[in-house]
Amino acid sequence: MVDLKGQYNRIKDQVDASILNVIETTAFINGPEVHAFQKELEAYLEVKHVIPCANGTDALQIAMMGLGLKPGDEVITADFTFAATVEVIALLGLTPVLVDVDPITFNIDVNAIKNAITPNTKAIVPVHLFGLAANMDEIMKLANEHNLFVIEDNAQGIGGYYASKDGTKKKTGTIGHVASTSFFPSKNLGCYGDGGAIFTNDDDLAYTIRGIVNHGMYIRYHHDVVGVNSRLDSIQAAVLRAKLPNLDAYNDARRLAASKYAKAFQGIDGVITPGCFCDCSIENKEKCNLHVYHQYTLKIINADRDALAAHLNKNGIPCGVYYPIPLHLQKAYIDDRYKEENFKVTNQLIKEVISLPMHTELEDEQIDFITSTVIDFLKNN
Numbered sequence: 001m002v003d004l005k006g007q008y009n010r011i012k013d014q015v016d017a018s019i020l021n022v023i024e025t026t027a028f029i030n031g032p033e034v035h036a037f038q039k040e041l042e043a044y045l046e047v048k049h050v051i052p053c054a055n056g057t058d059a060l061q062i063a064m065m066g067l068g069l070k071p072g073d074e075v076i077t078a079d080f081t082f083a084a085t086v087e088v089i090a091l092l093g094l095t096p097v098l099v100d101v102d103p104i105t106f107n108i109d110v111n112a113i114k115n116a117i118t119p120n121t122k123a124i125v126p127v128h129l130f131g132l133a134a135n136m137d138e139i140m141k142l143a144n145e146h147n148l149f150v151i152e153d154n155a156q157g158i159g160g161y162y163a164s165k166d167g168t169k170k171k172t173g174t175i176g177h178v179a180s181t182s183f184f185p186s187k188n189l190g191c192y193g194d195g196g197a198i199f200t201n202d203d204d205l206a207y208t209i210r211g212i213v214n215h216g217m218y219i220r221y222h223h224d225v226v227g228v229n230s231r232l233d234s235i236q237a238a239v240l241r242a243k244l245p246n247l248d249a250y251n252d253a254r255r256l257a258a259s260k261y262a263k264a265f266q267g268i269d270g271v272i273t274p275g276c277f278c279d280c281s282i283e284n285k286e287k288c289n290l291h292v293y294h295q296y297t298l299k300i301i302n303a304d305r306d307a308l309a310a311h312l313n314k315n316g317i318p319c320g321v322y323y324p325i326p327l328h329l330q331k332a333y334i335d336d337r338y339k340e341e342n343f344k345v346t347n348q349l350i351k352e353v354i355s356l357p358m359h360t361e362l363e364d365e366q367i368d369f370i371t372s373t374v375i376d377f378l379k380n381n
């Protein structure tokens with residue numbers, strides 16, 4: 001699904017030198033590389049504060065701790081996402097409220113959020129799923145009306161944009177009150193192990209969070225709040241510093257591969273391709289929600305998706321089903337509160353979605369082979 005080796009080979013000298021430098025200087029924990037990466041990512045995202053941490057799941061949890069959410073508070077999030085999003089809500093004793101998603105963008109459905117808001121609702125967690133920004137204008141409007149926090153799960157969307165109706169354009173992860181991301185190796189900005197970060201423009205929240213990641217300490221050995229130990233290690237920061245200057249080029253390479261896929265599938269019956277769902281012409285580029293294609297996810301609507309997946313695997317083509325089970329039907333999160341009729345879209349998507357290989361090193365011949373294998377299958381089944 002990804003070609004991490006090919007990507008590494010292009011920046012090998014720089015990455016190797018940076019890693020060796022950390023080892024030589026033995027600044028393994030919170031060394032200068034971590035601070036430098038923090039500053040560079042703040043500049044890239046145009047956000048006031050980046051707080052590096054150990055992984056994207058911690059980032060979400062710490063963001064919620066920083067906001068002071070308490071047991072019993074309801075947190076609304078999408079039924080169609082990676083489990084980490086709902087897991088931390090449950091872990092903190094908060095009440096997860098899963099809602100349906102949009103069948104076109106796969107992102108959280110704003111009407112479903114509206115219907116789920118109660119006097120106990122405290123936060124909304126939109127996920128920029130597969131690299132496409134959620135409907136942030138409407139989500140922020142709802143949040144303001146109901147006095148709710150918005151925590152963007154930007155693990156799949158780093159480097160993407162959201163073009164607001166008011167003509168402004170912001171990077172995903174800088175629109176809500178706080179955001180989280182992951183540097184898991186296969187993410188758009190991946191390190192060579194685990195890593196994550198929290199972003200916010202709120203000075204007070206950033207201060208609180210910097211203490212939480214460090215055992216709740218604001219003064220050494222004074223523990224004012226219950227915190228955690230969650231750090232980005234210096235070797236991972238060194239890798240990320242070598243990769244960050246390439247992030248826009250990486251995302252451009254993903255978009256180019258996506259456009260080649262889309263062209264090959266144009267006019268093919270039963271395949272629905274993903275996209276920005278806005279006018280992405282060159283002239284309109286400034287107003288477009290730039291999709292960063294963390295995944296390239298098709299909907300297969302007239303054929304057996306699982307048979308297609310088996311056919312691709314038989315031909316040596318990796319593929320994935322993200323996600324095969326909606327969160328509201330996962331044993332850990334099942335709840336009487338949920339009614340099947342409120343999850344029509346996720347219940348359908350789990351049968352139709354299939355993600356094709358998507359990374360920065362895809363060659364034209366690979367795309368041709370993948371698309372022709374899919375198309376041949378659909379013509380014969």
Ligand SMILES: *Cc1c(COP(=O)(O)O)cnc(C)c1O
Binds near residue numbers: 058081
């Ligand atoms: C990857 C991912 C996470 C978790 O990130 P880790 O670094 O693996 O903990 C959270 N949310 C979403 C949507 C993800 O894709």
